[in-house]
Amino acid sequence: xPRVVELAGGVGGAKLADGLLxxxxxxxxxxxxxxxxxxxxxxxxxxxxxxxxxxxxGLDDSERGWGLANETWTVMDRLGDLGDETWxxxxxxxxxxxLWRSDRLREGARATAIARDLADRMGIAAxxxxxxxxxxxTEVRTDDGWLEFQEYFVHRHQVPAVHExxxxxxxxxxxxxxxxxAFGEAELIVIAPSNPIVSVGPILAVGGVRxxxxxxxxxxxxxxxxxxxxxxxxxxxxxxxxxxxxxxxASALGVARLYADLIDGFVLDDLDAGLRPxxxxxxxxxxxxxxxxxxxASRARFAGEVVAFGCSLRPVHP
Amino acid sequence: xPRVVELAGGVGGAKLADGLLxxxxxxxxxxxxxxxxxxxxxxxxxxxxxxxxxxxxGLDDSERGWGLANETWTVMDRLGDLGDETWxxxxxxxxxxxLWRSDRLREGARATAIARDLADRMGIAAxxxxxxxxxxxTEVRTDDGWLEFQEYFVHRHQVPAVHExxxxxxxxxxxxxxxxxAFGEAELIVIAPSNPIVSVGPILAVGGVRxxxxxxxxxxxxxxxxxxxxxxxxxxxxxxxxxxxxxxxASALGVARLYADLIDGFVLDDLDAGLRPxxxxxxxxxxxxxxxxxxxASRARFAGEVVAFGCSLRPVHP
Numbered sequence: 001x002p003r004v005v006e007l008a009g010g011v012g013g014a015k016l017a018d019g020l021l022x023x024x025x026x027x028x029x030x031x032x033x034x035x036x037x038x039x040x041x042x043x044x045x046x047x048x049x050x051x052x053x054x055x056x057x058g059l060d061d062s063e064r065g066w067g068l069a070n071e072t073w074t075v076m077d078r079l080g081d082l083g084d085e086t087w088x089x090x091x092x093x094x095x096x097x098x099l100w101r102s103d104r105l106r107e108g109a110r111a112t113a114i115a116r117d118l119a120d121r122m123g124i125a126a127x128x129x130x131x132x133x134x135x136x137x138t139e140v141r142t143d144d145g146w147l148e149f150q151e152y153f154v155h156r157h158q159v160p161a162v163h164e165x166x167x168x169x170x171x172x173x174x175x176x177x178x179x180x181x182a183f184g185e186a187e188l189i190v191i192a193p194s195n196p197i198v199s200v201g202p203i204l205a206v207g208g209v210r211x212x213x214x215x216x217x218x219x220x221x222x223x224x225x226x227x228x229x230x231x232x233x234x235x236x237x238x239x240x241x242x243x244x245x246x247x248x249x250a251s252a253l254g255v256a257r258l259y260a261d262l263i264d265g266f267v268l269d270d271l272d273a274g275l276r277p278x279x280x281x282x283x284x285x286x287x288x289x290x291x292x293x294x295x296x297a298s299r300a301r302f303a304g305e306v307v308a309f310g311c312s313l314r315p316v317h318p
Numbered sequence: 319x320p321r322v323v324e325l326a327g328g329v330g331g332a333k334l335a336d337g338l339l340x341x342x343x344x345x346x347x348x349x350x351x352x353x354x355x356x357x358x359x360x361x362x363x364x365x366x367x368x369x370x371x372x373x374x375x376g377l378d379d380s381e382r383g384w385g386l387a388n389e390t391w392t393v394m395d396r397l398g399d400l401g402d403e404t405w406x407x408x409x410x411x412x413x414x415x416x417l418w419r420s421d422r423l424r425e426g427a428r429a430t431a432i433a434r435d436l437a438d439r440m441g442i443a444a445x446x447x448x449x450x451x452x453x454x455x456t457e458v459r460t461d462d463g464w465l466e467f468q469e470y471f472v473h474r475h476q477v478p479a480v481h482e483x484x485x486x487x488x489x490x491x492x493x494x495x496x497x498x499x500a501f502g503e504a505e506l507i508v509i510a511p512s513n514p515i516v517s518v519g520p521i522l523a524v525g526g527v528r529x530x531x532x533x534x535x536x537x538x539x540x541x542x543x544x545x546x547x548x549x550x551x552x553x554x555x556x557x558x559x560x561x562x563x564x565x566x567x568a569s570a571l572g573v574a575r576l577y578a579d580l581i582d583g584f585v586l587d588d589l590d591a592g593l594r595p596x597x598x599x600x601x602x603x604x605x606x607x608x609x610x611x612x613x614x615a616s617r618a619r620f621a622g623e624v625v626a627f628g629c630s631l632r633p634v635h636p
Contacts, residue, residue, distance in 0.1 A: 041417045041421050042417065042421035042424055043417070072410070074390050074392065074410035074411055075410045075411070075413050075414050075417070078410070078411045078413075078414035078415075079414045079418060081414075081439075082415070082436075082439045082440075083439050084417075084418055092390070092392035092396070092410050095413070096394075096396035096397045096400060097396075099359045099361070099397065099402075100359070100397060100400050100402055103359050118400075121399075121400045121401050122400075
């Protein structure tokens with residue numbers, strides 16, 4: 001099995017990671033966006049990391065699309081009784097993760113060490129790495145001014161149009177030895193079908209990531225991206241509207257253009273087969289297939305196709 | 319109604335406070351021991367304060383004797399799944415209190431301000447004041463060495479014999495303007511039937527408390543104490559064994575001796591009527607009555623007797 005590194009945001013990244021895990025086991029490393037992280041009720045919450053971790057542990061609530069299965073909401077209800085903010089819903093089981101993690105962060109542990117320890121405790125065979133141990137915060141400028149990402153995403157339900165995006169702290173942030181090590185050992189790098197602006201964007205903005213991706217390609221390691229836009233619409237979240245309001249095309253072609261200088265191959269949905277020629281005209285190899293990961297079998301099937309396509313781009317395995 | 323200040327530990331203090339609340343309403347101030355406080359999972363927990371607050375809010379679990387009624391344990395179970403310590407059981411509803419409070423403490427709020435805000439949010443008519451805003455930690459020396467109080471009390475189930483008690487931080491701690499104000503306005507001060515060593519002891523050890531109690535007496539404000547030892551046994555907890563192992567008598571007389579230089583009157587149970595002469599020989603007025611507060615009516619009846627007895631000691635109400 002090739003060693004694969006996936007760059008991932010939340011749900012789309014988690015579904016692909018789940019398929020890749022079935023295919024690759026411990027050969028999979030997922031580098032997750034931490035620009036969406038926030039502190040609420042004194043707890044440090046890592047939404048994208050936890051979506052990936054819960055999914056890889058088989059503990060995610062697939063219907064709700066976030067958090068843990070068999071969840072209850074007793075703490076949150078009682079916080080509401082006390083007059084506290086409850087717009088960011090934290091389940092009781094989920095809260096244990098945040099308590100455990102926040103306590104270790106206060107003790108001075110690195111985010112990376114905490115993520116690895118948590119994955120061990122949850123029995124996850126793959127490695128999940130935060131993009132950095134430093135604090136990066138994604139913020140979006142709307143007609144209501146600059147908003148923290150979760151304020152826009154959860155509290156305001158992604159209603160305001162986004163005119164600008166910034167990653168506060170990214171200029172000072174550096175990626176970790178663990179992420180650099182994973183890129184150094186990777187035989188294939190896959191950018192998940194996550195929001196290219198606010199999920200993958202923060203990862204690429206962290207010091208050392210673009211350089212490490214460039215170095216990997218020079219060593220012959222292919223990089224490919226999967227479109228999270230199918231038929232002009234985001235599979236989940238506001239990526240389509242955000243691409244449009246930021247002056248990009250809300251299509252697989254628009255996504256491919258954003259990544260063109262960074263990747264060798266691009267995966268798009270059957271529905272967008274007509275976009276193959278302009279995407280290939282960007283100098284990219286393409287895989288056109290059914291990219292919708294509705295259930296475990298479709299995740300594994302799709303992940304298998306992505307890995308096969310990636311490895312075909314350049315013979316990393318003799 | 320006279321203004322009454324009660325010095326209280328946990329369950330015994332809470333039951334008496336509940337009776338006093340029925341009698342006095344907003345004229346009641348409870349000064350609570352904070353020597354039992356601890357930090358677990360990054361949360362600051364105030365066991366005695368919360369027992370009093372939950373009881374006065376009518377939300378306590380009277381069967382379990384601590385925590386909130388209708389409690390669930392989802393977060394704690396999941397923390398156990400993650401391999402965290404779970405010997406100090408925190409219910410889901412209870413956790414909301416600790417989250418809310420810990421967040422405010424980290425923001426720099428005073429313990430006193432937090433307690434008052436929490437009482438307002440829980441709809442408690444009485445005032446509950448921590449004995450100090452400073453950190454005081456009760457520790458007990460056992461054959462296993464010095465133990466933090468909750469380590470001894472909860473984790474080791476009060477099994478080790480206690481040879482010595484200390485209140486770490488008490489020498490530097492000072493009481494608050496709010497506690498001094500309550501003593502200054504009090505017409506009667508009542509020491510609850512709590513453990514005299516580790517529940518009332520820390521309150522008396524805080525800088526300014528003994529002086530304020532002395533000043534109140536000089537102004538003609540009676541102070542009385544209620545025995546938590548009935549028939550030689552503690553109504554709850556290890557007070558009887560602790561008194562013995564520390565060289566005191568495990569009886570109402572032993573308790574009265576500990577408080578003798580501080581109080582004017584002493585309340586003991588019918589069962590201990592035979593101890594009335596030696597207690598009165600200490601220079602104390604006595605009330606002998608049924609001190610067991612099994613239900614709301616007995617709490618209110620007992621509190622009424624205590625207040626009437628206290629006010630009879632010196633005519634604070636013309």
